[in-house]
Amino acid sequence: MTARPLVMGVLNVTPDSFSDGGRYLAHAAAIARGRELVAAGAQIVDVGGESTRPGAVRVGSEEEIARVLPVLEALHAEGITTSLDTMNAATARAALAAGVDYINDVSSGGADPEMLRVVAAGDAGFIAGHWRGFLDPADSHAHYADPAAEVAAELAATAGRLAAAGINRERVILDPGLGFSKTGEHNWAVLRGLDELSRLGYPLLIGASRKRFLGELLPAQATVHDRDLPTAVLSALLADRGIWGVRVHEPAATAAALDVWEHLRR
Ligand code: PMM
Numbered sequence: 456m457t458a459r460p461l462v463m464g465v466l467n468v469t470p471d472s473f474s475d476g477g478r479y480l481a482h483a484a485a486i487a488r489g490r491e492l493v494a495a496g497a498q499i500v501d502v503g504g505e506s507t508r509p510g511a512v513r514v515g516s517e518e519e520i521a522r523v524l525p526v527l528e529a530l531h532a533e534g535i536t537t538s539l540d541t542m543n544a545a546t547a548r549a550a551l552a553a554g555v556d557y558i559n560d561v562s563s564g565g566a567d568p569e570m571l572r573v574v575a576a577g578d579a580g581f582i583a584g585h586w587r588g589f590l591d592p593a594d595s596h597a598h599y600a601d602p603a604a605e606v607a608a609e610l611a612a613t614a615g616r617l618a619a620a621g622i623n624r625e626r627v628i629l630d631p632g633l634g635f636s637k638t639g640e641h642n643w644a645v646l647r648g649l650d651e652l653s654r655l656g657y658p659l660l661i662g663a664s665r666k667r668f669l670g671e672l673l674p675a676q677a678t679v680h681d682r683d684l685p686t687a688v689l690s691a692l693l694a695d696r697g698i699w700g701v702r703v704h705e706p707a708a709t710a711a712a713l714d715v716w717e718h719l720r721r
Contacts, residue, residue, distance in 0.1 A: 459717055460690070461700035462709055463499040463538060464492030465664065468522045469506065478521070485526045493535055496710025499557065501702060502526050503540030507561050507635075516545035528553050538582065544569035551577035561632055562586040563613045564620075571620035581622055582660055583613050585632035596636035603648020606631050611655055628699060630660040639668030646689075649696050658699030663689050665704050680705075687712035 468485045489500045504522035505514040514522075523539060523546065530537050531554045538557035539550040544567045547558045556579055563583035564570040574581045585606050587596035599605050610629050617627055631652060633642045642663070645652075652659055663669060665682040669689070673681050687708035690701045694716045703709045 457695065457697045457720075459713055460694050460698050461498045462496055462690075462706045462713070463501045463660065463700050463702040464489075464495070464497030464706045465540075465702060465704045466492060466500050466502045466526070467506075468502060468504050468526050481522075482525045482529075486529045489526065489530045489535060490533070492706055495705070495707040496713075497703075497706040499536045499538050499700070500530055501538040501540050501557075501559055502530070504546070505541065505543075507540075507542075516543040519543055519546045520549045524549055524553060527555055531555070538580075542566035542570070544573040547577075548573045551579055555579055557582055557628075559630075560584065561630075561635060564616065571617065571622065575621040578626075580626050580628060581617065582628045582630055583610070583617060584630040584635060584662075585610050585613070587636035594636065594638065597638050597641060599637075599641055599644075601648075602637065602641045602644040603651045606645050607648075607651040607655060610652065614655065614657065624657075627657055628660050629655065629657045630662060630702075633661065633663050634666045634668070639671055642666070642668045646693070649693070649698075653697060660700045660702060661689075661693055661698055662702035664702060664709075683708045691716040 466485060466489050492500050502523050504519040527537050527539060527550055536556045538559045539547060539555045540559045541547055542560055542562045547570060558574055558579055559582040560570055561584035563586055565586050614627060618624060631645045664686045665679050669682045669685040672685055683705040686703055690709040691712040694713055701709060
């Protein structure tokens, strides 16, 4: 029987103030938000210190480590399962030393040539996203004849690279990277053809939460929070497809949807 998917709660640590006081407050607020995510139904807290949005300015690993490490350490000390959303090997190395449970790299090692070596040397899980290069506002890599088949083939190649780097298959989770070099139509095509990805035999994580392709279903005046309902509905529908987990900003909505899904199957 298909297991209930894990809920991964998104925790962005991007402090507005760079003074010590601001940093401390930002960390305290982030740690509190991490606890909130768990209370709302997340089993994993995914901590990120760098935006992956199109055109976002890259953050150096030193700055990224200063943002995320105290938060990861505090959540880990409380027994919370943590994940680090990063494209920097140095940040991954610091987080692995602090006991992080998963490294979540939307570039699956493509952005930093050291990443796979660092992950191989640790024992955390590795979430490898489908990626065709750094995002650019023009979406220059977003060209597909058959999105689901191409994403599956490219993730199969990624899985091969991970194995060659010495990362055991049991540690790997694949993610189609919705919105990464993909238009809304591409995202839908990948989701419709999810079985092609399932056939690779790896656990799948889906990050659809609040993404633009869900916002496009809503009235023009809808806010980003209004996207939590379609996100939750999609989580329940994807649960039927046997996915391993969903990465969401508002775990309460998705947990409620998964409760419905679970009761319906009893
Ligand atoms: N999307 C974003 C960031 N990290 N990680 C995984 N594994 N999968 C995703 O789809 C993903 C991710 C970008 O979305 P956000 O800016 O709303 O967090």
